[in-house]
Amino acid sequence: MTLNLNTKISLKVKILIITVGVLFLYVSIGTLISSSIFADEYSKALISKSLVIDHSLKSQLDRLLKLGIPLEELTGFEKQCQEIAERYKEISYAMVVDYNGQILFHSDPMQQGRMINDAEILDAVRNEKENTQIFSMEEDYYGTSVPIFDTNGKHLGAVMVGFPVEIITQKTEVIIFSSIIVAFVSFIVTTVILVYTISRWITKPINKLLDVIKDIGEKGDLSRRVKIRSYDEIGQLASSFNQMIQDLEKTRGKLIEAQKDLEKKVKERTSELDEKVVELRESEIATLNILEDLQKTLEDLGQSKNKIEQQNIQLKKLNKIKSDCLNITSHELRTPMSSIKGYIQMMLKGNLGTINDEQKHALDIILRNSNRLNRLIQDILDISRLESGTMKFITRKTGVTKMIKEIAETMQTSADLKGIKINAETGIDVPELTIDIDRITQVVVNLLNNAIKFSPDGSTINIKTRKEKEDVLFEVQDYGRGIPEEHHKKIFQTFYQVDSDADTKFGGAGLGLAICYGIIIAHGGRIWVESTGKPGGGSTFRFTLPVDSVINIEERFKGADVFGLEKG
Ligand SMILES: Nc1ncnc2c1ncn2[C@@H]1O[C@H](COP(=O)(O)OP(=O)(O)OP(=O)(O)O)[C@@H](O)[C@H]1O
Ligand SMILES: [Mg+2]
Incomplete structure (x- = not known):
């Protein structure tokens, strides 16, 4: 409920209520304090005034007493009292009272000769102090008294002036009333000024800001800006708001761009x-x-x-x-x-x-x-x-050096027919091999036959053996016509000859190398040729035999596809 009320009341009204409330309280308290101060001050002023009157009457009396006229014989002094009462309207009376409390002279002739019974007044009459005596009379009057002495200093009585309490109340009421009038007028004026100022300085700019916010919220128009008319908090708020909307506009622009880009990409x-x-x-x-x-x-x-x-x-x-x-x-x-x-x-x-x-x-x-x-x-x-796969192999430990030397010696006879020299050279570290010596001899003889056959007269043939890792390498090198590279693999096939017409004339059928290939493969070795194919460059036929004995070559060889027949 309170929340609803708060939200419905506008800011202008709220500020106004608070300000007017504070002002009202301030004026009320101010009026109360000032009127009480006024009443106090006014009564003091009246007392001073009545004291002045007391002293003026007393000095007139003193002059007469100094002439030697006793107080009780004095006549006509009531006139002075009447004159005083007439001159000062706020004074109610002026009188001279003797020590016994009898009124000797009074501004009201009817009161003359009357005895005063009021104890408080009598006390004031008999007080010898030259000081001001203030007393109240039946709560209706305030009075001041000044003692009178004869030339011998005998206390004769007192001069007394009284004024009504009512006058203070009246004056105070007037003051309060006029204060209220002034307060009311200034209240109205202040309210008008306040309304105008609040509206001009606070609510109008805020409402304008609200209008722009509403516009942006409802229409999404981010081009709207708030006009900045001041540099106070509201001005700063508007400026920050503008900056925020500007940033928002930029961000929205970027977002739209990104969205377009995204749509395009999609x-x-x-x-x-x-x-x-x-x-x-x-x-x-x-x-x-x-x-x-x-x-x-x-x-x-x-x-x-x-x-x-x-x-x-x-x-x-x-x-x-x-x-x-x-x-x-x-x-x-x-x-x-x-x-x-x-x-x-x-x-x-x-x-x-x-x-x-x-x-x-x-x-x-x-x-x-x-x-x-x-x-x-x-x-x-x-x-x-x-x-x-039916070839028989009879293996036994064979000394390679001896075997090679014997073959070289045997073959030298046919080499001599062409004046060819066979050099046999075996490495010291060549171990004994478990091989079929007849078949390996057949291989070396075939290679040497070819070398002699395809070498020019008077040339040299080298036959070497050496150990190479797990194998023993055999090498037959000649300086004959050589073999072009494209024939290097084919020459190991049966009946293949590089130049079939010419080679047949040498008396061959193209079987020697195929047999060599079969025997070496059966022993678990490899055989190949190296040659540039250039005449005189010669050829080097190499084959290896494994150092580790090939156990049961025949068993291993049986059914082996030496010439790749299985591959079709
Ligand atoms: N050392 C060599 N120099 C040049 N060509 C060679 C040499 N050894 C072999 N050839 C070529 O390889 C072919 C095949 O040799 P292979 O020993 O199988 O047959 P062949 O010597 O012609 O006949 P066979 O050995 O049956 O008597 C030879 O005809 C020859 O063309
Ligand atoms: Mg041959």
């Missing part, structure tokens, strides 16, 4: 998203198509795989047949070849009768070709065994 993103959705749909369709194609391809692939598997089985069967055939054929060829060679050698020695030179020449050719054929049959047999 639009862009939405359109991008739409595009992406379209793209996604397209890719989905494409993916579905691809999946469909893939399914078909997979089906086709499955069918092809089955076909290939069947073909592979067929191929393996064929390959086995080929190997078996080769094996059998070579075996079958070797026996007649041995008897042919035996008979030729017997004929050449003349065991079967004398032969002429022409016959000897012919038999030499037959023997040479028989040897070639024999070697070819042996190579085909080896390849066939390597391919089928």
Whole structure:
């Protein structure tokens, strides 16, 4: 309830109520205090005045007494008393009283000769003090008295002047009344001034501020500003408010910008998203198509795989047949070849009768070709065994240095035919190896044969061995025609020759390196060639054999895919 009242009463009225209330209290208290002070002061002034009158009457009397006229014989002094009472309107009476309390002279002739019975007045009459005596008479009058003495100093009585209490009350009432009038008038004037001032200085600016706030609140018009007319608290409030609205306007501007930016970005993103959705749909369709194609391809692939598997089985069967055939054929060829060679050698020695030179020449050719054929049959047999994984390996501890030296010595005979020198060099740290010495000798011999075959007359061939980490490295180096890089891997395939026409003339079939490859792989090693392919630059064939013994090479080798036949 109180809260409602407070909110309904305007600020102007509130200030007015407080100010008027304070003013009213102030004027009331002021009037009360000033009227009581006035009454007091006025009574004092009256007492002083009556004392002056007392003394003036007393001095007149003293003059008469000094002439030697006794007081009780004096006449006509009442006239002086009447004159005084007439002259001073506020005085009620003036009288001369003797020591016994009899009124000798009075401004009212009717009172003359009367005896005073009032004890308080009698006390004042008999008081000898030259001082002012103030007494009240039946509460209606205030009086002052001055004692009278004869020339001998005998106390004769007193001169007394009285004035009514009512006069003070009347005067005080007048003062109070006029004070109230003045207060009321000044009250009205002050209120008017206050209303005007409050309205001009406080409520008007606040109302204007309120108008602007309402406008901003209802219409959202942030361009509105409050006019600043003063630099007091309200002015500062208005200025701060303006500053706040300005900041708000700026912030709102920025917000609008940000919102626009956001809307733009959302639009862009939405359109991008739409595009992406379209793209996604397209890719989905494409993916579905691809999946469909893939399914078909997979089906086709499955069918092809089955076909290939069947073909592979067929191929393996064929390959086995080929190997078996080769094996059998070579075996079958070797026996007649041995008897042919035996008979030729017997004929050449003349065991079967004398032969002429022409016959000897012919038999030499037959023997040479028989040897070639024999070697070819042996190579085909080896390849066939390597391919089928049936080659036999008999391993034992072998001293590499000795083996190499013996091979070099043996091969030097055929190298001598071309004036080629074979240098054999083995490292001191080369350990013994557990290998099939015949097969490894076959590898080194094959490499040396090739080196001699493809080297110019009078050149050198180096054969070296050394330990390298876990392996022993073998190296056959020549200074022949070299092998271009594109043939480096292919030369290890069966029947592959760099220059098939020319190389066949050397009497080879392209099997030597394939056999070397098979044997080295079976031993757990590696074989490769290094050559720039430039004539005279030569070739270096290298192979490794592991230091750790390869236990049971045959078992390991059995079924091994030496020539990658399994890979098709
Ligand atoms: N040291 C070498 N210098 C140049 N070419 C070589 C050398 N060794 C091998 N080749 C090339 O590699 C081919 C394959 O050699 P590989 O020993 O397998 O067959 P071949 O010597 O021709 O015949 P085969 O060894 O069967 O008697 C050779 O025909 C030759 O073209
Ligand atoms: Mg060869």
